[in-house]
Amino acid sequence: MAEEYIQLTINSTPISVPAGTTILDAAKDADIDIPVLCYFAHTTANGLCRLCVVEIEGSRMLQAACVAEAQDGAVVHTRSPNVERARRTILEMLVSTVDISESPELQELVVEYECFPERFEGGKKRQPAIIDDNPVYVRDYSQCVMCWRCVQVCADDAQFTYALNFSGRGFDTQIATFFDKPLTETTCVFCGNCIGVCPTGALKAKREHLLEQGVPPEKIMEFTRLKSKRKQSRAEDAL
Numbered sequence: 001m002a003e004e005y006i007q008l009t010i011n012s013t014p015i016s017v018p019a020g021t022t023i024l025d026a027a028k029d030a031d032i033d034i035p036v037l038c039y040f041a042h043t044t045a046n047g048l049c050r051l052c053v054v055e056i057e058g059s060r061m062l063q064a065a066c067v068a069e070a071q072d073g074a075v076v077h078t079r080s081p082n083v084e085r086a087r088r089t090i091l092e093m094l095v096s097t098v099d100i101s102e103s104p105e106l107q108e109l110v111v112e113y114e115c116f117p118e119r120f121e122g123g124k125k126r127q128p129a130i131i132d133d134n135p136v137y138v139r140d141y142s143q144c145v146m147c148w149r150c151v152q153v154c155a156d157d158a159q160f161t162y163a164l165n166f167s168g169r170g171f172d173t174q175i176a177t178f179f180d181k182p183l184t185e186t187t188c189v190f191c192g193n194c195i196g197v198c199p200t201g202a203l204k205a206k207r208e209h210l211l212e213q214g215v216p217p218e219k220i221m222e223f224t225r226l227k228s229k230r231k232q233s234r235a236e237d238a239l
């Protein structure tokens with residue numbers, strides 16, 4: 001059966017795409033850039049961060065372009081004043097709660113959208129301690145933007161391991177293992193997929209983390225090899 005095509009306009013550019021295409025993909029076809037944060041091409045899109053919102057004429061609410069399907073006849077604006085204000089506010093709130101010092105793309109967006117990070121100064125910041133409980137990677141959730149990519153890639157989108165999920169509620173929500181167990185006591189197989197999809201420095205290979213701490217390479221090799229816990233703790237004690 002022939003594929004059905006729809007016509008829409010994005011920023012005055014007429015576009016024709018197969019029915020079912022998201023606004024984000026339709027915009028990409030026309031070389032129109034829409035910023036994303038939680039969206040990743042290889043994980044399920046859930047529309048969590050709202051950084052990709054766009055304005056559709058006749059629609060009361062801004063729509064998340066990564067999950068909203070393009071509609072026939074739609075007139076879409078990706079940089080209207082409403083869109084810019086929404087993105088600026090989201091970024092300002094992110095900066096007020098999360099450490100984005102290792103997220104250059106987010107830093108660029110903060111500049112591009114002329115954010116005023118001091119706007120929410122004095123607000124509560126997420127500052128949990130770094131979790132270093134295995135030889136493969138460290139978790140610094142003060143840099144976590146709750147995009148959920150790591151949870152999805154650990155679950156049905158790739159690995160089917162289910163070692164990570166949400167815990168807590170409201171402001172205290174964070175990514176965690178079941179009952180906050182060390183990763184070595186979970187179903188984690190240390191595939192590294194979660195590190196690969198993390199858009200910030202929240203998940204980092206332990207070797208990279210130790211290099212940044214100034215630990216000599218031979219010492220790093222010694223205690224980042226997967227081995228018995230007893231041998232590992234002896235190597236770490238010798239540091």
Ligand code: SF4
Pocket residue numbers: 143144145146147148149150151175194197198199200202203
């Ligand atoms: S740890 Fe990284 S991938 Fe996981 S939710 Fe946080 S920012 Fe996203």
Ligand code: FES
Pocket residue numbers: 035036037038039046047048049050051052053064065066067
């Ligand atoms: S990128 Fe679309 S909601 Fe996060």
